[in-house]
Amino acid sequence: MGGIFEKYIDADIILWSFPLYYYGVPSKTKALIDRLLPGNLPDIIAHTDGSAGHPQRYNLQNQRHVLVSTCGLFTVQNNYEAVIKQFEIMFGNRFVKILCPEGELFRVPQLEKRTSEYLACVTKAGEEYIKQGVFSGGTQEKLGEPLYPPETFMEMANLNWERGSAAGEIKDGAYRLLRQMAALYKPHGQDKEITLEFYFTDLGKTYQLVLGKTKCVFKEDDFLPCTARIETSFEVWAAISNGRLNGQDALFQHKYRVTGDFSALEFLERCFSGKKNTGNPGEGRPKKRSMWLFILPWAAFWTALPLSPDFGVYIALVITAALPVFSVVKKLTVYDTVSVFCVVVLSVLTLTGFSLPVLVTLSYGLFGLLWIFSTGQRIPLSAWYSSDSYGGDAAFNNKLFMLTNRIISRVWGAVYLVSCTWVWAIMHSYYFQLAGLVNMACPLAAGIFTAFFSRRFPAFYARKK
Numbered sequence: 147m148g149g150i151f152e153k154y155i156d157a158d159i160i161l162w163s164f165p166l167y168y169y170g171v172p173s174k175t176k177a178l179i180d181r182l183l184p185g186n187l188p189d190i191i192a193h194t195d196g197s198a199g200h201p202q203r204y205n206l207q208n209q210r211h212v213l214v215s216t217c218g219l220f221t222v223q224n225n226y227e228a229v230i231k232q233f234e235i236m237f238g239n240r241f242v243k244i245l246c247p248e249g250e251l252f253r254v255p256q257l258e259k260r261t262s263e264y265l266a267c268v269t270k271a272g273e274e275y276i277k278q279g280v281f282s283g284g285t286q287e288k289l290g291e292p293l294y295p296p297e298t299f300m301e302m303a304n305l306n307w308e309r310g311s312a313a314g315e316i317k318d319g320a321y322r323l324l325r326q327m328a329a330l331y332k333p334h335g336q337d338k339e340i341t342l343e344f345y346f347t348d349l350g351k352t353y354q355l356v357l358g359k360t361k362c363v364f365k366e367d368d369f370l371p372c373t374a375r376i377e378t379s380f381e382v383w384a385a386i387s388n389g390r391l392n393g394q395d396a397l398f399q400h401k402y403r404v405t406g407d408f409s410a411l412e413f414l415e416r417c418f419s420g421k422k423n424t425g426n427p428g429e430g431r432p433k434k435r436s437m438w439l440f441i442l443p444w445a446a447f448w449t450a451l452p453l454s455p456d457f458g459v460y461i462a463l464v465i466t467a468a469l470p471v472f473s474v475v476k477k478l479t480v481y482d483t484v485s486v487f488c489v490v491v492l493s494v495l496t497l498t499g500f501s502l503p504v505l506v507t508l509s510y511g512l513f514g515l516l517w518i519f520s521t522g523q524r525i526p527l528s529a530w531y532s533s534d535s536y537g538g539d540a541a542f543n544n545k546l547f548m549l550t551n552r553i554i555s556r557v558w559g560a561v562y563l564v565s566c567t568w569v570w571a572i573m574h575s576y577y578f579q580l581a582g583l584v585n586m587a588c589p590l591a592a593g594i595f596t597a598f599f600s601r602r603f604p605a606f607y608a609r610k611k
């Protein structure tokens with residue numbers, strides 16, 4: 147205490163941080179307070195308001211105090227009064243306080259979104275205190291808001307102790323986890339009800355969550371026809387829900403399977419996830435990528451050149467040169483840049499008098515090779531463009547998303563490599579001018595395949611045992 151005491155009397159600001167125990171400071175904090183006694187002289191003096199005390203041995207009149215404390219109940223009322231009174235007597239108006247009821251929630255990973263929001267507010271309060279010596283009204287108000295409404299909190303907290311109706315029967319962990327999820331439900335904003343059924347293989351238990359317009363109903367009997375059914379061991383599901391296991395990876399490794407409407411799974415993330423948003427709201431909307439920018443230079447080359455061998459090349463060059471302008475609104479990928487480079491080289495070769503059928507056929511081959519090349523890279527070509535619909539760059543860590551896109555990119559590559567044969571034939575036929583237009587069928591067919599496959603393949607994969 148000798149060392150601590152010296153630091154104490156030297157400090158400009160003392161930060162007190164402790165949990166609330168029996169409506170007061172915990173015994174160890176109390177022991178520390180007791181041993182601050184040498185800070186006072188033994189003399190007894192009377193104050194003007196009729197109270198008494200000991201004069202200070204050191205001049206600590208400018209020393210300020212910050213009290214940060216959590217407690218287990220959901221309110222400060224009939225809870226913190228003793229601590230506040232003690233601090234008022236010890237430090238007068240030289241202290242500010244952050245009192246956070248429902249403190250146990252800070253260790254629940256599923257609630258990270260809300261708790262980190264609160265902690266960000268605590269950080270802001272700290273900055274304000276250093277700059278202005280007080281917390282602003284807005285910050286104070288936010289710090290006073292409960293983490294969750296008392297009813298939700300009580301439901302979540304009490305489920306940890308809930309016993310079944312039969313004497314001694316303790317409800318299983320899956321029951322508690324799903325009921326806690328139901329308590330935290332954020333409505334999906336749609337008219338229809340979505341019923342998610344869970345079958346826990348290790349417990350042999352089935353439960354349902356019915357996601358309605360305003361609330362989520364937990365069911366352990368009287369089941370409804372389900373939208374999607376998730377078969378999993380409780381161990382796996384508990385690990386996913388507390389963040390120890392990545393849900394996408396677990397699906398990829400067939401640790402759980404999904405039957406019914408696979409797309410209903412997105413509601414798990416949307417309606418129950420309390421995880422922190424990774425995006426920084428201050429940065430505004432991030433720019434998206436567009437596959438059109440990748441295809442545009444090629445499409446210009448393929449259509450304009452056969453249509454007008456004299457001027458087509460200039461049209462292709464102008465369109466290609468315009469591509470960087472799009473970077474103002476769209477994010478360009480390395481493949482967009484490579485496309486520009488390839489089409490410029492092909493156009494220049496056209497101008498130098500190279501054979502048109504050779505160049506056009508070569509361009510289709512090059513385009514197909516780009517797709518095939520990308521499938522050997524960490525991020526296959528189509529993944530760059532479709533990731534925006536699957537949570538942005540985070541999708542690159544989703545193994546099932548990457549596998550789906552690797553297959554899609556291979557198909558696009560194969561279609562364009564094979565198309566070289568008929569392009570070569572068309573370019574030598576009477577209809578060579580229509581080569582570009584005829585081949586518009588390729589991206590159309592590949593696009594339809596992509597739309598179909600990207601929906602169906604993950605669902606098919608998720609059904610497999």
Ligand SMILES: Cc1cc2nc3c(=O)[nH]c(=O)nc-3n(C[C@H](O)[C@H](O)[C@H](O)COP(=O)(O)O)c2cc1C
Pocket residue numbers: 165166167168169170216217218219220225248249250
């Ligand atoms: C012995 C003991 C007494 C407690 N007394 C209270 C109390 O009076 N009021 C309250 O709201 N929470 C009370 N709690 C709950 C704690 O304040 C709460 O769990 C807090 O988040 C614990 O913080 P910690 O995890 O940093 O120890 C008590 C906990 C313990 C262990």
